[in-house]
Amino acid sequence: MNSSLDFLNMIKNGDTTSRKVPVRETATNARSVQQTASTSPVRESSQGKDIKASSKKAEMKSVHGGTIAVIDTETNWRDEVMSIGIALADEKSFELKDKRYYIFEPEVMIGGYFSSVVHMRGLPEIVCSRREAMEGVKEYLRSNNVTRILAYNAKFDLGHLPELAGFEWFDIMRLAAYKQYNSAIPDSLPCCKSGRLKTGYGVEPIMRLLTGENGYCEVHNAVIDAVDELKIARLLGHGMEVYECARL
Secondary structure: OOOHHHHHHHHHOOOEEEOOOOOOEEEOOOOOOOOOOOOOOOOOOHHHHHHHHHHHHHHHHHHOOOEEEEEEEEEOOOOOEEEEEEEEEEOOOOOEEEEEEEEEOOHHHHOOOOHHHOOOOOOOOEEEOHHHHHHHHHHHHHHOOOOEEEEOOHHHHHHHOHHHOOOEEEEOHHHHOEOOOOOOOOOOOOEOOOOEEOOOOOHHHHHHHHHOOOOOOOOOOHHHHHHHHHHHHHHHOOOOOHHHHHEO
């Protein structure tokens, strides 16, 4: 298994990925990682190490509120966001805690490939302008102490949601598409030397591999898909520390 650094450098040096919907494509993006080492000749006592470790945990807890968000968007014929779905989850168990769904007007009126499932019976929705929706989204995330957002092919969603650029973003697909991180990928499927599947690493085929449900199909409703993408992250079984190699 490659280390996270090797995997990150591999992505940085040329791997490309595609959106779960065939018409949307984007190149992966990676941030460089720097390693630092202590040069102090003074040996710490075990008590000092314990104090530092406790301080570090307290610092991380204050930065991250124990809740993450998975976000999905749907776009209209003009490639404008017409809906956004948010699934909140516990950052350790990845279990769903809450969800919220916004529909943008007038963008939704333009229509899009999946307009037929924008409004669904029994699914709570908030219909408003994009400005009002994004203010609501940011307040919703901050009130739940969310600082980290996950998405499947997150580069696409972040690129369409500049209002959320202040949050930390991570790409579920960067783990789901690689044998190093997805044990459900069988040896029979062709992979690149990097470990990435050559084809078939959108939401539908990955969910089918992870669940064994060969009839699974995406709904292409933003909030329902966000919940499904959270399920993928949960089934992959990795903690948030592993997602550092999938940070945008």
